[in-house]
Amino acid sequence: MSQVVKLERKPPKAVCPMCRRPSAAAYRPFCSARCKDEDMRRWLEGGYRIPTSETSDGDEDGA
Numbered sequence: 001m002s003q004v005v006k007l008e009r010k011p012p013k014a015v016c017p018m019c020r021r022p023s024a025a026a027y028r029p030f031c032s033a034r035c036k037d038e039d040m041r042r043w044l045e046g047g048y049r050i051p052t053s054e055t056s057d058g059d060e061d062g063a
Helices: 033-044
Strands: none
16 A cells, blocks of 8 residues: 655745845844845835826916
């Protein structure tokens, strides 16, 4: 008789979105306070904007 081997998949290791190192539970999803702060800096400086083709013509009310 042959035995049935049950293969279990382990979830992939979470990696830091900034530097791709393994993430730390204290800073999840980041690996350190430095990467967490760098991500916040990018948000505050507008680095994560979605580009658009709209132009600003000044007043929107047409006056």
